[in-house]
Amino acid sequence: MKTSAPVSEQALADKLNDLPPLPVLAMEILGSFDDPQMDVDTLAKHITNDQVLAARALRIANSPFYGLSGRVTSIGDAIVILGFRAVRSLMLSAAMVDSVNRIGNGGGDPRIFWRHSVAVALFARGLARYTGENPDAAFTAGLLHDMGRVVLEACFPDQYRAVFRWLEANDRPLREAERAVLGIDHAMAGALLARKWGLPATIVDAIGRHHAPDQGPPMPLTDICHCADILARALELDGRPRPLVPPMSDGAWVRVGPDWASLRGLLQEVEWDHEETCHALIP
Numbered sequence: 001m002k003t004s005a006p007v008s009e010q011a012l013a014d015k016l017n018d019l020p021p022l023p024v025l026a027m028e029i030l031g032s033f034d035d036p037q038m039d040v041d042t043l044a045k046h047i048t049n050d051q052v053l054a055a056r057a058l059r060i061a062n063s064p065f066y067g068l069s070g071r072v073t074s075i076g077d078a079i080v081i082l083g084f085r086a087v088r089s090l091m092l093s094a095a096m097v098d099s100v101n102r103i104g105n106g107g108g109d110p111r112i113f114w115r116h117s118v119a120v121a122l123f124a125r126g127l128a129r130y131t132g133e134n135p136d137a138a139f140t141a142g143l144l145h146d147m148g149r150v151v152l153e154a155c156f157p158d159q160y161r162a163v164f165r166w167l168e169a170n171d172r173p174l175r176e177a178e179r180a181v182l183g184i185d186h187a188m189a190g191a192l193l194a195r196k197w198g199l200p201a202t203i204v205d206a207i208g209r210h211h212a213p214d215q216g217p218p219m220p221l222t223d224i225c226h227c228a229d230i231l232a233r234a235l236e237l238d239g240r241p242r243p244l245v246p247p248m249s250d251g252a253w254v255r256v257g258p259d260w261a262s263l264r265g266l267l268q269e270v271e272w273d274h275e276e277t278c279h280a281l282i283p
Contacts, residue, residue, distance in 0.1 A: 006183025007156060013192060015155035020102045022197040025050045026095035029088055030199065043084065044075045047091055056094050057087065060280040089136040093143055097281050100147050104154035114282045116238035117143050122273055123228035126266040130257045131220045141206040141225045148190025156182065173244055175211055187211050213252040223252040235267065237274050
């Protein structure tokens with residue numbers, strides 16, 4: 001099959017300048033991860049100033065996922081009842097979903113895309129317990145790990161359609177199809193956008209190397225994101241028929257370190273939480 005001319009990293013970087021910036025609220029929440037001075041009132045004020053996300057926060061807080069139907073009537077209530085960190089993570093996740101959706105849908109079914117992303121985020125949050133990593137950062141990295149698919153489809157729509165034609169003719173992983181047609185893949189694209197958005201370096205690396213955690217120095221969040229992606233694919237929570245499950249990096253799995261008894265518990269936990277988390281985060 002004839003392929004398109006390769007896309008250079010510079011061409012992609014130039015295209016990123018045309019994409020919507022990260023919302024101010026998301027930037028403020030990201031900054032709060034390392035800001036011990038940010039208090040509940042400040043965060044509530046920031047969220048309330050964004051009326052769309054404030055409404056979503058209340059809907060999510062009153063969703064069956066939290067079992068608080070009708071009890072949460074203000075952002076302050078949500079923070080008091082759910083806790084500072086839970087609301088901060090929840091709002092950052094909602095803002096990120098909205099930001100990615102403004103770019104595009106990744107060239108496929110957006111619900112499948114987000115259902116997989118949510119599963120990876122849940123696994124990443126659970127696996128963070130074994131490495132001492134920040135569970136909120138792990139959830140964010142898992143949620144955004146595949147956003148490069150959306151970037152490539154939005155920036156190079158004709159070439160990305162050719163990626164799916166290549167997939168129809170070759171039963172191979174998406175990343176291989178992207179490299180065959182474009183010369184770059186969604187992991188690289190996602191990392192470039194994450195860096196442009198000012199996400200923490202550990203999240204940038206996790207997005208950029210979630211398929212190849214051994215190509216570079218070991219990074220806990222990168223190992224977590226890689227393992228979470230494989231586990232999510234194996235559990236088939238996104239509804240995709242016969243998903244290709246790539247091999248797990250032995251090194252990453254050993255470095256993350258869960259035992260099989262703990263893994264069984266995590267698998268059950270993710271299965272329980274997945275549907276409600278999707279309902280809460282996916283518009």
